[in-house]
Structure formats: C-alpha cells, structure tokens
Amino acid sequence: MSTTPRTPEQLEADTLTKAERQLAEKHEKLVAGSVRRAPQGSKWGTKLVCEIRTRGLDGDWDGHTRTVATSDVWQVSHTEAVTAQLRKQRAADKRAAAKAEREVAEPDQAALDALGL
Numbered sequence: 001m002s003t004t005p006r007t008p009e010q011l012e013a014d015t016l017t018k019a020e021r022q023l024a025e026k027h028e029k030l031v032a033g034s035v036r037r038a039p040q041g042s043k044w045g046t047k048l049v050c051e052i053r054t055r056g057l058d059g060d061w062d063g064h065t066r067t068v069a070t071s072d073v074w075q076v077s078h079t080e081a082v083t084a085q086l087r088k089q090r091a092a093d094k095r096a097a098a099k100a101e102r103e104v105a106e107p108d109q110a111a112l113d114a115l116g117l
Helices: 008-026 070-075 080-105 109-114
Strands: 048-055 061-069
Touching: 008 048, 008 070, 048 070, 061 070
Parallel strands: none
Antiparallel strands: 048 061
16 A cells, blocks of 8 residues: 655645644634744744734733744733833833832931931
8 A cells, every 4th residue: 555645735734733733722822723834034934933812911812913933922922012011111110119129228318317317
C-alpha cells in the first residue's frame, strides 16, 4: 500500500491547525481561524502569528484585536495603546509612592523649626 507524499501546502495546513488547536485549549482570547504564517519581511520573521481579543484598562474585553506571535500569546492582553497607558500609569504610581516615602523619611524642616527642634 503506497501513500501519496504530502505537499508542502498540506504540511503547512496541518501545522497551522495543530498550533491553533493547542492555543485555543490554553487561551480564550485567541480569535478562531486567525493562526497563520507571518508575512514575509514582517517583524515576526517566519513565526506563526494570530489575532487575540484584547482587554481594556478595566480588564474587560474591549472589542479590539491585536496581532501577536503565537509564542507571545500568553503574555499579551492589551492593544499597544492600552499597554502604553498602563505603563504610564504604573510609572506615575511608582513616582508617587517614592515621593510619599521620601516625605515620610525626611521631616519637613519648616515644621521642625516651628517646634524649635
């Protein structure tokens, strides 16, 4: 019994199907049918990419999608714009916390002078 050799297109289709099945089992954010090979010359090289549903600042689904490498699906949840906003907010929170810590650590000189200390 001889089997017909599989064409490169069939092998690629099998690879994509298997990758999508594995990703869908782990990540509810995967958009069905979106796994594909990255376009030639793209920033992803020859990796597989897919579309994911993204979350907004509040953590709820925001109705947008983002293209990511399949190897990055686990760590990406937001659009690039929301990610930038979150980074900006985290930096501001960190600065505010550091400022509050400095104010506690360094007593107000005017208050000390008023107390005669």
